Amino acid sequence: MQTAIGSHGTSPSFKDYIITGGQSDDDFKTLIEEYSKLNLNDVINRGGFPEGRKQSNSTFDLLIMNAVSSKDLEEFKLKCLGIIPLETNQKLYKLLKKAEEKYDNLIWLQNKSKIEKQLFELSKFEKTNVDIFNKIRTFYDSSWTSDIPFQVAIYPIPGVNGFSTATPHVNSLCVGVFTDEVDHASRNGVVLHEMCHILYREQKLSKQFDIEGYFNDNNTLYSKFAYSYLDEALATAIGNGWAYKLINNKLDEGEWYADATINAFAKVIYPMVEQYMQKGKSIDRDFINEASRLFAYNFPKAIQDYSILLNKTTVYADDMTEIEIVNKLGDYFQVYSLNLSSPILHKYSFEFMENSKDTQLFIIHKNQQQTLLELKKKFTQIDNYKFANQPMNLSFFDSKGRAVIVLVVNNKEEIKPELLKMKKQSFFDIKQPLQY
Template sequence: MKSLFLLPLLLLTIFVSGQKPTLKIKYSEQLAVFVFIQNLSENHPENVFKTSFQKSKYNTEEYKNKIAKFDKLAIDYSYQFEEFPYGSKVPMQARDILKKNLIETDNLNDFKLRSIGIVPNKTLNDLAAFISDFTPIYNELIYNPNREKFEKHVIDITEYANDHQIEEYFQTGLSFYNSSWDQSVPFQIAFYPLPDSDYFTAQAFCNNFVSAIQTNLKDYKNLFSVMMHEIFHIIYNEQSLEMKMEIDQAFKENKSKSSNYAYQLLNELLATTLGNGYVYEKLAGKLDHNDWYYHEYINLMARKIYPLVKEYIAEKKPMDKNFIDSYIKLYETNFPNWINELDNIMTYRYVISENENDFNTINQLFSYRSSAEYETPITEKNIEKMQKTPLTKIIIVSKNNIEKLKLIRRQFKELVNWKFNSDQDFTYKILLADKSQLIIVNTKKKDLKTLIQSIK
């Protein structure tokens, strides 16, 4: 088995373990080329794929025009699962379904047959044509020079997964989240090479985990803890509607003023605690002393909740109302001021403004975001849409100030006695009944950045 490698598809089954989830590892040339073209876009930051392409003989107007056309393909359709509580289930993303189909088919004709109806046929045909055009380029510049090291990694990763029974952690997640998985559906793990890099990438969607791995990768503990982190997001996403409703109700019934923002943190927090905490400790024999997550709030809270999560896993108990109440208490006791810290509450935001450029300013000030929605202009209808979400609510007034401020006051019962001077620059913050923060910014002379930074 170790000496057999076939292009364009390298497929190794990690394990098939009775009634337990089946995980498979493979190399998908189609997906790798898709990602390669994405990385060549002018809108993409500098990366090893772009550098290699720009130095090559293929860096011509012909191929640059194809890259530009690829970048404009309309493949980002989505829809919400409206019956689920807000934010508890990831919307369907057409791009993810297309990537799933690239992984799970052996040629572009099968990919097109599988993907008809997801996007318009012309878009689908153009996408397949671009992948076909860039496949020999990708193989010449990226895959073939790194083939030997990459394929050795695939074997080593497969052996590591078998030796450490990685499927057991999938089962641990199913039990803890009280979620389910059809055991006849394998979880596909697709790797592709990332040369001249000191990091790997990770993403999960549907029944797929995708990772670009550096050619000098040596530490599989980190790779598999991050892989399981991403898979735990999928398991959380696949909780039943009944379980989602129970979780939502438990957070809403809790009396703590921190319960809403604790809820917003939950998905990323649990994936970090389970993947970067529990799985890593099991693989390494000790906890990782480095940050478990690059966002301070998730990293700190994951360490606080870790003993509670381990207790539930040890007792084979699924998360329940008692777990949620204990989590909220830990959140409020250890970090009582987090509900006022902008770097935390702006992670989950709904912004309404008269000026779309304000959205760019907000994004620059708070680049990390988990949930973000933007609307213009300030109208009764848009405010009502905002009020249906548990997100931090930011309304930026810059035109017809007195009229807009009066409208805002009418729409929020908490503002019935609010007094303001529409001719002055100001910010106003208040915790609403749904335990989300409302921030009103009135701009006259000062710029938005200055006003936002003045909020206490």
């Protein structure tokens, strides 16, 4: 159902398969519409972590973890008590009960034997993965212990190719597997990639503060972006690079990750990752210094690259939810960390503007003139620009050296077209704030 509504982190090719298969089924269309109205994603923030490693879970992560560990919908419903409001839980159960029959007819009954074969092939890596896990845990200096299980849940995507996804949720790794794929070693690399994200997230608190300190000591714009890409690049270098080589006795010569920056960064830090793995070393100051240097050398235009700037951002918007913004941005950009402050002109938002070190993204779709006037008091770089009822992108560096992006549109419907323009433009012009 998440795939059917095009949620962030799902496969667009799997969505096409689902929508095409159900296009003549009006009941299914109604199910999708009703499901899309459910709020399953409230953010749970935790304190006490370094600024760059602010931790949050979502109720959706807990729902997925419970789904993976439940034998049926009835057990799932009971496990979700207290996570979401009871009324939402009741609606979710009823919708999934109806959707189950649709799913069986459209996907499961036709592909059951194929996905069971995929599970059999992937299970052959289990013993090797335990040894690999211990090495990765040492590298990250993670607090995760062997007595806490990882649950790997695979689900079928009919066919042999397309766009597959995998996502970590607490201790559950959800992995989309093509029913007819044959490169099981690569798929196992994806499983280990997702495991890396969890081990990075659960690093010992002292290690998290150490790593942030090493990046801060570099004190460059490039080191800041290297930090924001570290999690994904490490997971790729380890899962899709080092672990793949360990199992196959050779590196995967193809692309390791769909995002060009992450793919390239993972490959340039790979030799260092392999060296640390071989020596049983954990991430240290030397590792972070070299990762920062490599990022600056290989991505000289990173500081004006929208795809990199939006990797970690603070967003200011009126009448928009965090998940709504994540879904819009996620269609065009890789979003690793996002904080939302709303409304834009609230005192808490001004505190964020003063203290946040991330990229500052303003999405103004109402009260445009008043909001822009107030922002000019904070950012003198945009003094000369006025909103003339046409979408406007103002991108610049402020006095603190932060990238600031101000999107002014007439309504919410114009937001995604503006994001698409940014995606196509790639880099903003540092000589003038008005980009087009």
